Amino acid sequence: MQKFSLKIMIGVFLMTAANLQPASAHEEGAPFSGAIIDPLEVHHAHIENEQRINFALIDHVVEFEGEEPDQTQSVKDVFTQTLELAWADASFTYGMEVFIPFSNEGQEGEDRKYGLGDITFQPIKYAFLNSPETIISGNIELTLPTGDESVGLGADNTKIAPHILVDKAWGNWFVGINQAIEFELEKEENIAYEYKGVLSYSFINETVDVAPSKPNQSIVPQLSVEFLGEAVIDGEGKPETSILPGINLWNPESGWSLRLGIQIPLSDAREGEQVYMIQFGNHFNWGRLFEGG
Secondary structure (H helix, E strand, O other), rough: OHHHHHHHHHHHHHHHHHHHOOOOOOOOOOOOOOOOOOOOOOOHHHHHEEEEEEEEEEEEEEEEOOOOOOOEEEEEEEEEEEEEEEEEOOOOOEEEEEEEEEEEOOOOOOOOEEEEOOOEEEEEEEEEEEEEEEEEEEEEEEEOOOOHEEEEEEEEOOOOEEEEEEEEEOOOOOEEEEEEEEEEEEOOOOOEEEEEEEEEEEEOOOOOOOOOOOOOOOOOEEEEEEEEEEEEEEEOOOOOEEEEEEEEEEOOOOOOEEEEEEEEOOOOOOOOEEEEEEEEEOOOHHHHHHHHH
């Protein structure tokens, strides 16, 4: 079941890529600065067609047998794969996005549980400001309880989270900011405040004022550091913070990017220890499938 599900997810991703034309770092025709990256965890404000597959290994997740922290049941590693697909209109003003996760978890040497997690869907994303170096957008994010909570593959609770997203570039520098309020509905009814930020630098040789969308380079390295935090407004839980250094290796000619990063927890409250991330992505225009291009 594990190999079959993973093959389906990768197959959909590769079939989509094979039937579309290459794009630059951003989608072909998009006006955005090449210094505006797609971060590992921070949601980008710019709206484009996008295909991405994300792999993450969460190191040493601790499960407890009872309510007391010293009643340890098991320590395990969790491996997740997420298929991320986004659609945008021709003006890059409206869009939608979906995240489809699969998880693989269990103690070493034992049968590992594998299956669909909780799907996250952004039915509408709208850009209030859309310029080459400044984008401000908002979205409504829904997380659906599609995973099986009994085997650790979901939270069994619907969540809704309105977001405000900002992308801002200065030459080769980029800053991204996320602000969100997450409401857990049904049985938990928790409310959390989520805040994220990213600072990055792109090694684009041609930049004078605005970084070109498609630099004349075989590889553009982009270094980034992300700051991730969540605070509980109402309900159970403790504040969590982490830092996420990363590198993005982008081939402007094909549009493909490889992203690598390690998320390191800073707070006592944490899901596990380090999270190791690998991501592959591009910005193909899905409309070309229907135009025969």
